[in-house]
Amino acid sequence: MRALALASLLFFSAPPPAAAVAPPRDAYPDVARAYWVELDGKPLWAGQPDKRLPMASLAKLMTALLIAENADLAAKVTISRGAQQETGSRLGLRSGDTARAGDLLTATLVRSANDACRALADWRGGDQPRFVAMMNARAAKLGLRNTHFADACGHDAPTQYSSVRDLALLARAAMKQRAIVDAARLPSFRFRSGAGREYRMNNTNALIGRYEGARGLKTGYTPGAGRCLIALADREGHEVLAVLLHAPERWWDSIGLLELAFDEAKRRSRR
Template sequence: MIFGGPAAAYAKEPAPAPSPGQNDLAQSARSAILMDADSGTIIYEKNSHEKLPPASITKVMTMLLVMEALDEGRLKLSDKVLTSEYAASMGGSQIFLEPGEEMTVDEMLKGIALASGNDASVAMAEKIAGTESSFVDMMNKRAAELGLKNTHFANANGLPAENHYSSAYDIAVMSRELLKHPEITKYTGMYQDYLRKSSEKPFWLVNTNKLVRFYSGADGLKTGFTSEAKFCLTATALRDGLRVIAVVMGEPNTKTRNAEVSRMLDYSFAQYMNHTIFKKGDVMGTVKVEKGVVPELKLTAKHPYSVLLKKGTPVKDIRYELQLNSLKAPVTVNMPIGKMIVYQGDKPLTEFAVDAPQSVARAGWWKLFKRTCGSLFS
């Protein structure tokens, strides 16, 4: 089943041939990648699949599971989170939670996103999964679902641990997934705030990612540092409708880390543009569901669909095709049902997975009988 149509541009393709100076974008990083957030197109990479300690960038996956729990209604921002003795015992970056102290999910997210709170991360892990180890199982399961082949988590916060690693590419993919929850940048893009505002000792939060203050368009995502991992950062910025993700790992210091990430972002905004095929909420098409309680599903864009192109590229011959499977009830929400392929002329630029927007139960025999009779006499 194929549907097609013209589209304004949006591209996903292998990393382009290096332009002059591109090889110097992240000279000091052990590993790096620059990716278009909408399409996943890789603009630049350096040792991007090397397994390395991710330090607190681990919290990107922690925040992703929190945001998914919020979306699914298993959690509310106003829910109270109780701090266990174990969560309060975390060292390193923290918001100094006391055993038995309660904060809302909203406050815990601020503590994770701004202050990189190891204690807040474990408290949220326990809130969602009961124990940190059960939450880590969820993290690794989600990593597998995202196809992350060079990632394994041993904890929820990124403190040094055996068998805890990721790669620049995998971090970019999980960052891209997190950005599908646009409300996360309310937290990651904030430069400062307070916790315990009404107490005698308000706690001042200052974002560990200084780019959100000093780089135009930057609104996330997460820094990381341990003596083993060195200085790491997954950053995102949005300008003129183009959102990019830059990841560096193993940088020698914060100054170099921020300078190289800024250079990567500058390069992408100078060289590239994207054009939207579908905006979030646009109707993409319909697909029939055999023997379902509803006869067809309307496919609505869950997020923007775009292609990344070099600036100045003509877009008049950009087109897309929806290739959808034949569906038979029952259908489960988010199950893969096909793909959308974007072409420039006859050249494929990128493809996107298309998932079921809702579950569809199998219809009973009487409903199917009436539907058949209706079609015979219509």
């Protein structure tokens, strides 16, 4: 369905109450190749929830979780050569320079910076393969049955995949970490490295500062994964979490899904 047709569906029609359906109804199959929407922690709608798909930089949420759970965020991280050589979205970090782990974590979430992410992976794991093994071990502990990591930052790889149901579980785990929650909602961020270089960035999440109640959580894009998003918003005591993989109109459609979920919350409160 094209964007205009989808806009009409999202904003001028209301789905039946989600509480009447289990498992979650695939109410909007054209928003993404796979999607998942939760209202106040409970599934509302979903399409292909367990399909294994590339996740792009949504993988960074697992990197961030491991760092937030296990690392000293005040520690100084020496930028690795691998981090300097990273491609895609990056800050331009230089090998041998240093930065606070907390600043690199924030840059990983706000700018989706591959070099910041890789610096953390090499620092915490000793190298990327060992850190990726840690990512997969944590995924198994969380019960992510359709998730496997091959790269800490989300580059396309045959063995790098997840499902929207798994990513919602990962998001819930990440949301328990204050450092992640605080970073993901920042419209912009800047920091200085140990050598005095200043890095400034804006949040890649277009909902932050533009959509009422938006507070994260992670964006992603690669040629293989397409446009991906984990959107989190709260309003009037209700919280909505939406996960979209390969979503051509991720901003417009995520807003539509969030609005519909908040409308559903209002309907339920009137019962």
